[in-house]
Amino acid sequence: MxxxxxxxxxxxxxxxxxxxxxxxxxxxxxxxxxDVTPYTDKIIAEYIWIGGTGIDVRSKSRTIAKPVEHPSELPKWNYDGSSTGQAPGEDSEVILYPQAIFKDPFRGGNNILVICDAYTPAGEPIPTNKRHRAAEVFSNPRVQAEVPWYGIEQEYTLLQTNVKWPLGWPVGGYPGPQGPYYCAAGADKSFGRDISDAHYKACLYAGINISGTNGEVMPGQWEYQVGPSVGIEAGDHIWCSRYILERITEQAGVVLSLDPKPIEGDWNGAGCHTNYSTKSMREDGGFEVIKKAILNLSLRHQDHIKAYGEGNERRLTGKHETASIDTFSWGVANRGCSIRVGRDTEQKGKGYLEDRRPASNMDPYVVTSLLAETTLLWEPTLEAEALAAQKLSLKV
Missing domain, CATH: 1.20.5 (Single alpha-helices involved in coiled-coils or other helix-helix interfaces)
Structure with missing residues (x-):
């Protein structure tokens, strides 16, 4: 006792x-x-921008006096560019220009996420501001007349926090070979579904044009699709969706990786396949327009590869549903080509093409604007066009 x-x-x-x-x-x-809405008109705006690596997202919060409906109602802001690798310490101020707004799924209410691009105090876009150049391309009358649509398939890999090894994999070891994991269900096959589902709903809440999601071929890897989106909107929606995914994985204690080949060996890499069409491609006779676009893309293959993401050479090997980085190819329903045309498009004689070359860490502003520029604004010489058409067996 x-x-x-x-x-x-x-x-x-x-x-x-x-x-x-x-x-x-x-x-x-x-x-x-x-929910502070009943007590104040003030809202919180989370200003989001792309950091010095060109792939990292940064953000900070600001109180706004009342709800807004358009980015033009928001003030410009600034940040310390010397802390993000975007300005020297002796002249570190970088200016944020609000460009697109989304509802904030984390704070709710009238609070918003604000996609910004970055400029010097003199009003010049800084080198990592790829949105500015993309906006110039998409404001071109010839591009606007063609109403370019994009559907972007963002693949990503979830990693365990302390070991940076894929989620669900034994630490220092490997799961069984690929095959049972793609679009699978089950505790031994699907790792990270809660994160994927949470992200899906958060994007819908935010107003992002997310159109689907699925488990990928490599275990611990997922994909979501955004689109169809028109012009510059595609880049804004992908960057905001990436930010939301970073925040969700942060809360879950999981690391998000956009590395195009996170695990070497007999494992699929991670891409960001970009589906693309123009008004002319979507109308009767559009397949011939698609073939002309493919011809142009073949002639600028290396220009596109240089702009399609860091480390992409580790992914584009000609294996694991990829084409070789050194060779341009196209085909109907062929996932081992640079450009894939769907069987539906071939049968209907109109539709879209899928550029399978972009890496998971690509900048969507760069990829979408480069596709529009190459297919709508750039004109090859007649000699180059004829040689390319012969090589690719294209009749245009």
Whole structure:
């Protein structure tokens, strides 16, 4: 009995500590979920921009006096470019220009996410601002007349936090060979579905034009699709969706990787296949327009490869549903080609093409604008066109 009495306070203290800890967590969650809309007109705007690597997303928050409906209603802002690799320390101010707004799925209410691009104080786009150049291409009357549509398939890999090894894989080891994981269900085949589903719903809430998602061929790898989106909107939606995915994986304690070949060996890489069509491609006779576009793309193959993501040479090997990085090819329903045309498009004589070359870490502003520029604005010489048509067996 004496032993029990001595032990009782210790157990009680532990219980009180756990209860207090849970109480603190609950109060934190209550504050995070607090809807301030009934109490103030003010909103929180999360300004998002692309950092110095060209692939990292940065953000910071700002209070805005009232809800807004258009980015033009938002003030410009600035940040320390010397801390993101985008400006020297002695002249570090970089200016953010709001360009697109989305509803904030994390804070809810009237709060927003703001996609920005970056400029010097003198108003010049900084080197990592790829949106500015893309906007110039998409504002060209010839491009606007063709209403370019994009459907982008963003693949990504989920990694365990401390070991940077794919989610669901044994640490330092490998799962069974590829085959059972693609679009699969089951605890031994699907790893990270909650993250994919949470991201799907968050994107729908935000107003991102997400059109689907699926588990990929390599276990721990997923894909979501955004589109069809018109012009510059495609890049804005992909960057915002990437930011949301970074935030969700942050909360889940999982690392997001956009590396195009995260695991060497007999494993699929991660791409960002870009489906593309113009008004002329979507109308009767569009297949001939698609063939002309493919011809142009073949002549600028190396220009596109240089702009399609870092480390892509590790992915584009001619294996694992890719074409060789050194050789341009196209085919109907062939996933081993640079450009794939769907069987549906061939049968209907109109539709779209799929550029399978972009890596998972590509900049969507660069890829979408380059596709439009090469197929709508760039004109090859007649000699080059004839040689390319012969080589690719294209009749245009």
């Amino acid at each position: 004496r032993h029990s009495k001595k032990g009782a306070p210790t157990n009680s203290a532990k219980f009180r500590a756990i209860k207090a800890q849970n109480g603190t967590i609950n109060r934190m969650e209550q504050l995070l979920n607090l």
